[in-house]
Amino acid sequence: MGLEITTTKLEDLANWGRKFSFFTYPFITACCGMEFMSVAAPKYDIARFGAEFPRFSPRQSDLMMVVGTITEKQGPALKRVYDQLAEPAFVIAFGVCASTGGFYQNYSVVPGIDQIIPVDVYIPGCPPRPEQVLDGIMLLQKKVAEGRTHNQVRERREALERRERQNEGA
Numbered sequence: 001m002g003l004e005i006t007t008t009k010l011e012d013l014a015n016w017g018r019k020f021s022f023f024t025y026p027f028i029t030a031c032c033g034m035e036f037m038s039v040a041a042p043k044y045d046i047a048r049f050g051a052e053f054p055r056f057s058p059r060q061s062d063l064m065m066v067v068g069t070i071t072e073k074q075g076p077a078l079k080r081v082y083d084q085l086a087e088p089a090f091v092i093a094f095g096v097c098a099s100t101g102g103f104y105q106n107y108s109v110v111p112g113i114d115q116i117i118p119v120d121v122y123i124p125g126c127p128p129r130p131e132q133v134l135d136g137i138m139l140l141q142k143k144v145a146e147g148r149t150h151n152q153v154r155e156r157r158e159a160l161e162r163r164e165r166q167n168e169g170a
């Protein structure tokens with residue numbers, strides 16, 4: 001019991017740190033990229049949310065922002081980059097193309113990146129306004145603090161399964 005309380009408190013502390021230190025990997029493929037640059041510019045001061053440092057190596061990032069249209073051909077590359085992110089990794093679908101395929105109703109465009117990787121926050125708009133992006137980041141911060149993102153839930157489930165297996169073996 002005591003160990004569980006200590007573990008929970010440590011996790012809360014780690015999540016508090018995570019929510020104020022996103023290291024973003026921008027996976028930019030299309031016109032939404034202009035809006036990403038705008039958010040990263042001084043006017044919107046994304047540093048207030050601890051998310052101002054883009055990293056161009058997935059191994060140094062824990063937040064993937066998929067910015068723009070993803071075609072079927074790009075799908076495997078997106079998955080490969082996602083698999084290299086530091087754990088626990090978070091994903092934001094930036095704009096309607098990344099979220100749903102947007103107005104591209106054709107065979108070559110993926111109808112939403114959640115067909116390929118798990119998504120924690122969807123930001124609507126074509127393109128989204130910078131204020132919407134900041135709103136999306138704040139929503140992600142809330143989910144991270146509460147441990148409700150896909151990877152945090154998966155990690156907890158795996159830890160529970162491990163403990164159950166150990167108890168069965170004991």
Ligand code: SF4
Nearest residue numbers: 031032068095097126
């Ligand atoms: S959502 Fe609109 S602005 Fe963004 S990539 Fe798609 S078409 Fe371009």
